[in-house]
Amino acid sequence: MTVKGLTTIGGATVLLLTAGAGLNGCATAPGSGDFAAPPVGTVLHFQRPKGAAPVGFRHKIVAASGDELLYHVTNETSEPTNDQVRLYRGLFSYAYWRPGRGWVEYKFDRATLAPLWPLKVGNRVDFPVTFGFAAAKTEAEGKAKWTMTERGRMTFAVRRRERVTVPAGTFDTFVIHRVRNFTLVAPPHRRIAVERVSWYAPSLGYVVRQTTQTMRVSRRGQLTPSGPVTVFELRKIDRPGSR
Numbered sequence: 001m002t003v004k005g006l007t008t009i010g011g012a013t014v015l016l017l018t019a020g021a022g023l024n025g026c027a028t029a030p031g032s033g034d035f036a037a038p039p040v041g042t043v044l045h046f047q048r049p050k051g052a053a054p055v056g057f058r059h060k061i062v063a064a065s066g067d068e069l070l071y072h073v074t075n076e077t078s079e080p081t082n083d084q085v086r087l088y089r090g091l092f093s094y095a096y097w098r099p100g101r102g103w104v105e106y107k108f109d110r111a112t113l114a115p116l117w118p119l120k121v122g123n124r125v126d127f128p129v130t131f132g133f134a135a136a137k138t139e140a141e142g143k144a145k146w147t148m149t150e151r152g153r154m155t156f157a158v159r160r161r162e163r164v165t166v167p168a169g170t171f172d173t174f175v176i177h178r179v180r181n182f183t184l185v186a187p188p189h190r191r192i193a194v195e196r197v198s199w200y201a202p203s204l205g206y207v208v209r210q211t212t213q214t215m216r217v218s219r220r221g222q223l224t225p226s227g228p229v230t231v232f233e234l235r236k237i238d239r240p241g242s243r
Contacts, residue, residue: 035067035089035090035117035205036202036205037061037064037069037090037205038061038064038069038090038204038205038206039061039064039239039240040061040062040063040064040240041060041061041239041240041241042060042061042237042238042239042240043058043059043060043061043237043238044058044059044060044061044206044234044236044237044238045057045058045059045168045234045235045236045237045238046058046059046232046233046234046235047167047232047233047235048230048231048232048233049231049233055075055232056075056235057073057074057075057232058073058074059071059072059073059085060072060073060074062084067088067089067110067114068086068087068088068089069086069087069090070084070085070086070087071084071085071087072084072085073085073096083096083097083098083099084096084097084139088110088113089113089117089205090200090204090205090206090207091156091176091198091200091207092106092113092156092178094106094108097139101135102133102134102135102136103133103134103136103139103146104131104132104133105131105132105133105146106129106130106131106154107129107130107131107132108127108128108129108130108154109127112125112127113125113127113156116156116158116176119158119174119176119200119202120158121158121159121160121161121174122158123157123158124155124156124157124158125155125156126153126154126155126156127153127154128151128152128153128154129152129153129154129180129182130148130150130151130152131148131149131150131151131152131182132146132147132148132149132150133146133147133149134146134147148185149184149185149186150182150183150184150185151182151183151185152180152181152182152183153180153181153182154178154179154180154181155177155178155179155181156176156177156178157176157177157178158174158175158176159175159176159177160174160175161173161174161175162174162175162199164199164208164209166208166209166233166234166235167233167234167235167236168208168233168234168235168236168237171199171201171203171204171208172201172202172203173199173200173201173202173208173209174199174200174202175197175198175199175200176197176198176200177195177196177197178195178196178197178198179193179194179195179196180193180194180196181193192214193214194212194213194214195212195213196210196211196212196213197210197211198210204237206234207234208233208234209231209232209233209234210231210232210233211229211230211231212229212230213228213229213230
C-alpha cells in the first residue's frame with residue numbers, strides 16, 4: 001500500500017491510497033485508485049431509524065490497505081461484541097472474526113468486483129462466491145480450517161444517484177443493489193437469496209444507509225420477499241482527533 005496523504009472530498013477528510021498489498025497480503029484488484037477510504041481511527045455510528053427496535057453499532061476503522069479496510073464493530077445496546085470485519089471498498093463485508101465463535105468468510109475473485117468502479121449508474125457485476133466458517137480459538141486456526149457451507153452467486157448493480165439525509169447529515173450517494181443467491185452445500189440443499197440495498201457515499205468511502213431483506217427463490221429462479229426489511233442508518237461520525 002502507498003499512502004498519498006489526506007485530502008477533503010465533499011466536506012469529508014479521506015485517506016488516499018494506491019494499489020498495493022491488501023490486508024491478506026495479496027495484490028489488490030485494478031482500479032483501487034478510484035476508492036478513497038475513511039482515515040484510520042474514524043468511528044461510524046449506525047442505528048435503526050425511529051419506530052424499530054433500538055439497535056446501534058460502532059464501526060471503528062483500524063487498518064486500511066489498498067481496496068480493503070479492517071474495522072472493529074461493537075454492539076452499543078446489548079452484550080458488547082468485538083468482531084473484526086474485513087470490508088472491500090467500503091461496500092462488501094466479506095469476512096469477520098468473532099471471538100469465541102471463529103472465522104466466517106466469503107471467498108471471491110477481487111478482480112470481478114473492480115469493474116464496478118468508477119461508480120456509474122448502470123454498472124453491474126456478477127460473480128461466483130462461496131461462503132463458509134470455522135469454529136476456532138484463534139483467527140489463524142479459523143482460516144486454516146475454513147469449511148464451505150454455501151455456494152452461489154453475488155450480483156452488484158448501481159441503480160441510481162440519490163441525495164439522502166440520515167441522522168449524520170446529507171450525502172450524495174450511489175444506490176447499489178446487491179443480491180446474494182446461494183444454495184446450501186449440506187442436504188436438503190435449500191436455495192436462499194438475500195437482497196441488500198446500500199446508499200454509498202463516495203465522499204465518505206462508506207455506506208450511510210442500508211436495507212436488507214431475505215427472499216424466496218422459486219424453481220424458476222424468481223425472487224419474492226419472505227421477511228421484513230431491516231434498515232440501518234449512519235447516526236454520527238467521529239473523526240480522528242475530533243475529541
